Amino acid sequence: MHIVLVEPEIPGNTGNIARLCAATGFELHLVRPLGFSIEDRYLKRAGLDYWHLVTVHCHDSFPELAEQYAGHAFYFNTTKAQKKYTDISFSQDDFLVFGKETAGLPEDLLAANETHCIRVPMLEDARSLNLSNAVAVVAYEALRQMNFLSLR
Numbered sequence: 226m227h228i229v230l231v232e233p234e235i236p237g238n239t240g241n242i243a244r245l246c247a248a249t250g251f252e253l254h255l256v257r258p259l260g261f262s263i264e265d266r267y268l269k270r271a272g273l274d275y276w277h278l279v280t281v282h283c284h285d286s287f288p289e290l291a292e293q294y295a296g297h298a299f300y301f302n303t304t305k306a307q308k309k310y311t312d313i314s315f316s317q318d319d320f321l322v323f324g325k326e327t328a329g330l331p332e333d334l335l336a337a338n339e340t341h342c343i344r345v346p347m348l349e350d351a352r353s354l355n356l357s358n359a360v361a362v363v364a365y366e367a368l369r370q371m372n373f374l375s376l377r
Contacts, residue, residue, distance in 0.1 A: 226315070226367055227252045228360055229299075229322040231287055231330055234260030238326060240270065241357035247275035249376065251364060254282045254290055260325070287322075287334060294320065299341055302363060303329055304353050306342035313343055315367035317374070326356050 228251050233239045239255070246253045255263075263283075269276070284290040291299065299320045300313060324330035335342055345354060345362050354362070368374060 226250075226317060226364070227254055227294075227297075227320040228364065229254040229256065229287075229290065229320050230325075230356075231256040231322065231334075232258055232260070232325040233356070234326050235356070236261040237270075238356045242360050243279050243281070244275045245357070245361055245364060246280075247278035249364060249368060250374070252280045252282065254284060254320070256284045256287050256290060299338065300363075301330055301335060301338050301342045302344065302359060303335055303342050304344055304347075305329075305335065306344040308343050309346055310343045310363045310366055315370050317371060319367065321360070321363055321367065323356060323360055329353070 226249075228242060228246060230239060230242065230253070233255065239259075239261070243253055245251070263281075282290075284293075297318050297320055298316065299322055300310075300315075301322045302310070303324070322330065343363070345359055347354065353359070368376065
């Protein structure tokens, strides 16, 4: 499976997500512009010594990534979706797409992919979960549905 971060801003979140990818075998896709350098010490520290276990791809734009992986299912995570992440039947080649911490995914991307938008339920007054927490929740549901693939 694949995790996509569109324009991530906080190196610690991306590092935590990279560590999740290392532990689960997910590939990590970063869509520029990034709010930090790939060499950022906070990014490296958050990922600890797991970076050698992560396959990281960098893309100049989301359309570039989508074209490269045409034919794959993309699920767009947003607080604005009607469907819950548990309403989806995930498969091994799916892409879980998340937006930047301060603004989420661009409105035009969500509008163009409305039927593939999903959300993590939360109290109405809560604005959103931390990005790395939301990624973990959805990623582990996808793994659970696939009987945790080859994880021990």
